[in-house]
Amino acid sequence: MTDALNALRPFLVGKGYDALVVPRADEHLGEYLPAHNERLRWLTGFTGSAGVAVVLADRAALFVDGRYTVQVRRQVDSAAFSLHHLIDEPPVAWLSAQLAPGARVACDPRLHSLAWFEATERQLSEAGITLVADADNLIDAAWADRPTPVVAPALLLDTRYTGEDSPTRRRRIGATLARAGADAALVFAPDSVSWLLNVRGEDVPRTPVLQAWGMLHGSGELDLVCHPGRLPEGFHEHVGEGVAVYAEADAGQVLGACAGKTVLADPVTANAWTQRALREAGATLTAGDDPALLPKACKNAAELAGARDAHRRDGLAVVRFLAWLDGEVAAGRLHDEARLADQLLAFRREQPLFRQPSFDTISAAGANAAMCHYNHRDNRPASLEADSVYLVDSGGQYLDGTTDITRTVAIGDPGDAVRRLFTRVLKGHIALDTAVFPPGTTGTHLDALARQFLWQAGCDYDHGTGHGVGAFLSVHEGPQRIARAWNDTALAPGMIVSNEPGYYRDDAFGMRCENLVEVRALDNPAFEKPMLGFAALTLAPFDLRLVVPELLTAEERGWLDRYHGRVRDTLAPELDAATAAWLAEATRPLGS
Structure with a gap:
C-alpha cells in the first residue's frame, strides 16, 4: 500500500508530526465499520477486525493479534509495513524505541478510548515524546476516493x-x-x-x-x-x-x-x-x-424467547445447508468458498424475520481454515479439497435474535490425526457446556475447561472461548466473555455466550465447534447452594465422521446423543423428507 503511504505522509509532515497512530476503529469504537471509516484497510490492505498501524516519515508498522498472524502476512506488503504482534510488542513500546525525545505523535481522539489515550500519553512522555490529539483526521484528508457515508432510516x-x-x-x-x-x-x-x-x-x-x-x-x-x-x-x-x-x-x-x-x-x-x-x-x-x-447483556423473558425461536429457524437453514453440502460432495461437485457461503445465505433468507448475516461468513476450505477469521472475499475463493475439512462460521440477524454457529465438516477422509484433534475440541466444548458453577463465576474461571483436552496433547488455540451475543444487536457483546484474559463480569442468568473451542494448524487445516448457550439458574433440590449452568440455543449436528468414539467417555457420548436427539426432534418436523432423512443419519446415536 505504498500509494496510500505516499498520499498520507505529506499531511503528516505538513502538521509537524513525527508519527501517526491509525487504529482499526471509528468514532463509535465499534467492531464493524461502515466503508467510509475503514481507514486502516485503506492504508494497509489489512481486512481483519483488530489492528493498529503506526506511520513515520520513513517507515511504518502494523500490529495485529494472534488471530491474524497468518492473514496479515498474506494481505500486507511487508516491504511497506513491518509486522508485529499486538500483545507481545505493543505499538507504544515500539514507538518509544523508534523516536527520539521531543518527537510528536498524533492520533484522532475520536478513534481511541480515554483509557488508551491517557495510558499512551503517560508511556510516551516517559520517553520524552508528546501525544497530540488531532480530530482533523489525516487519513480522511489523504483518502481521495473515500466512500460517502450511508445514512439510512432506523x-x-x-x-x-x-x-x-x-x-x-x-x-x-x-x-x-x-x-x-x-x-x-x-x-x-x-x-x-x-x-x-x-x-x-x-x-x-x-x-x-x-x-x-x-x-x-x-x-x-x-x-x-x-x-x-x-x-x-x-x-x-x-x-x-x-x-x-x-x-x-x-x-x-x-x-x-x-x-x-x-x-x-x-x-x-x-x-x-x-x-x-x-x-x-x-x-x-x-x-x-x-x-x-x-x-x-441479561436478556429478559421476551428477548430469550426470541433468541430460542431465532435459533430454531436458523437451525433449519443450517441443516438444509449441511445436507445440501453432503449431496454436492457425494456428486463430486467441490464448490468454492463463495458458492458455499452464498448457498447458506440463501437458506437463511428463506427464514421468517431474517434481516442480514450477523457477520461475514467464514467459509474456509482446507488450509484457509487455519485463519480463524478468514474471509473468502479478500482473495480468490478456494475450492473444497478432497480428504480435508471445511470450516463454516456464520450467523444471522433476525428481528427476534442474533445467531452465531461454527461447524467443521469432513470432505472425504481427512485422516485419523484430524479426527482425533477434532474429538479433543469437541470434548472441550462438552466440558464447558456441562459446567455447573456458583453465582459470581466469571468466564475466565471456566475457560480452561474448554482447553484441557487440547492442552493434554500439547495444543491450544489463540482466541477466546466465548463472547457475549446481543438480542438482534452485536454478535460480539460485552461485558461477559470466556477467555484466559481476566474478565471480572460474573456470568448471570439471561446472558447469551458462545462456546467455541478450536484448533488451527498453519497452512494445513482448522476446526471449531461453536454453539451459543444461555446462562440459566439450575433447579436441583440436591444442591446445597444456588448454581448456574448453560443451555444450548444452537441447533445443528456436529459431524460424526470427525468423531473418534473411543476418545469420548460414556458421559460425553451421552451428551452428544442427547444434544443430537434434541436437534432431530426439534427440526425434523419442519424439514422436507430428504433433509429429515439426512438429519436422522447425521444425528444417529453413538450409544454408550
Missing part, C-alpha cells in the same frame, strides 16, 4: 421483541445513576443507545445499530446525538417523551450542558474526544461501566 423495534418500552427502560437505567453518584451517564456505544430506544440501524454492515451516542439523565431523559436522517417517521412517538435530538455538529451543546454535573463515563468503551470535552466544559467525570451494558 427500524423501530416492537415491544414483542424487546419486552419493554423505551421510557420504562430509560427510567429504569437512569434510576441507577444516583447509586453511582452521578447526575448523568455518557451512553456511548451505539448498541446501548439502540437498546435503550428500542431501535435498530442499517448504517453498519452486519450490526443493526443506530450510529449515535447520548447523555442519559437520572430522570430517564436522553440527549441523543445522531444524524437526523437516521430517525424515521414516528421515531418520537416510538421512544416517548424525554428524548431530545442533536445533530452531530451540535454535540458540543450536549457536552457543554453538563458543566457542574457529575457524569458517569466508561474510559474503556467511550472515546477520548467526548470525555476530554466534558472535562473542558466543567463536568466531573466518574469512571464506571456504561449503565446499559449489564442490563442489556
Whole structure:
C-alpha cells in the first residue's frame, strides 16, 4: 500500500508530526465499520477486525493479534509495513524505541478510548515524546476516493421483541445513576443507545445499530446525538417523551450542558474526544461501566424467547445447508468458498424475520481454515479439497435474535490425526457446556475447561472461548466473555455466550465447534447452594465422521446423543423428507 503511504505522509509532515497512530476503529469504537471509516484497510490492505498501524516519515508498522498472524502476512506488503504482534510488542513500546525525545505523535481522539489515550500519553512522555490529539483526521484528508457515508432510516423495534418500552427502560437505567453518584451517564456505544430506544440501524454492515451516542439523565431523559436522517417517521412517538435530538455538529451543546454535573463515563468503551470535552466544559467525570451494558447483556423473558425461536429457524437453514453440502460432495461437485457461503445465505433468507448475516461468513476450505477469521472475499475463493475439512462460521440477524454457529465438516477422509484433534475440541466444548458453577463465576474461571483436552496433547488455540451475543444487536457483546484474559463480569442468568473451542494448524487445516448457550439458574433440590449452568440455543449436528468414539467417555457420548436427539426432534418436523432423512443419519446415536 505504498500509494496510500505516499498520499498520507505529506499531511503528516505538513502538521509537524513525527508519527501517526491509525487504529482499526471509528468514532463509535465499534467492531464493524461502515466503508467510509475503514481507514486502516485503506492504508494497509489489512481486512481483519483488530489492528493498529503506526506511520513515520520513513517507515511504518502494523500490529495485529494472534488471530491474524497468518492473514496479515498474506494481505500486507511487508516491504511497506513491518509486522508485529499486538500483545507481545505493543505499538507504544515500539514507538518509544523508534523516536527520539521531543518527537510528536498524533492520533484522532475520536478513534481511541480515554483509557488508551491517557495510558499512551503517560508511556510516551516517559520517553520524552508528546501525544497530540488531532480530530482533523489525516487519513480522511489523504483518502481521495473515500466512500460517502450511508445514512439510512432506523427500524423501530416492537415491544414483542424487546419486552419493554423505551421510557420504562430509560427510567429504569437512569434510576441507577444516583447509586453511582452521578447526575448523568455518557451512553456511548451505539448498541446501548439502540437498546435503550428500542431501535435498530442499517448504517453498519452486519450490526443493526443506530450510529449515535447520548447523555442519559437520572430522570430517564436522553440527549441523543445522531444524524437526523437516521430517525424515521414516528421515531418520537416510538421512544416517548424525554428524548431530545442533536445533530452531530451540535454535540458540543450536549457536552457543554453538563458543566457542574457529575457524569458517569466508561474510559474503556467511550472515546477520548467526548470525555476530554466534558472535562473542558466543567463536568466531573466518574469512571464506571456504561449503565446499559449489564442490563442489556441479561436478556429478559421476551428477548430469550426470541433468541430460542431465532435459533430454531436458523437451525433449519443450517441443516438444509449441511445436507445440501453432503449431496454436492457425494456428486463430486467441490464448490468454492463463495458458492458455499452464498448457498447458506440463501437458506437463511428463506427464514421468517431474517434481516442480514450477523457477520461475514467464514467459509474456509482446507488450509484457509487455519485463519480463524478468514474471509473468502479478500482473495480468490478456494475450492473444497478432497480428504480435508471445511470450516463454516456464520450467523444471522433476525428481528427476534442474533445467531452465531461454527461447524467443521469432513470432505472425504481427512485422516485419523484430524479426527482425533477434532474429538479433543469437541470434548472441550462438552466440558464447558456441562459446567455447573456458583453465582459470581466469571468466564475466565471456566475457560480452561474448554482447553484441557487440547492442552493434554500439547495444543491450544489463540482466541477466546466465548463472547457475549446481543438480542438482534452485536454478535460480539460485552461485558461477559470466556477467555484466559481476566474478565471480572460474573456470568448471570439471561446472558447469551458462545462456546467455541478450536484448533488451527498453519497452512494445513482448522476446526471449531461453536454453539451459543444461555446462562440459566439450575433447579436441583440436591444442591446445597444456588448454581448456574448453560443451555444450548444452537441447533445443528456436529459431524460424526470427525468423531473418534473411543476418545469420548460414556458421559460425553451421552451428551452428544442427547444434544443430537434434541436437534432431530426439534427440526425434523419442519424439514422436507430428504433433509429429515439426512438429519436422522447425521444425528444417529453413538450409544454408550
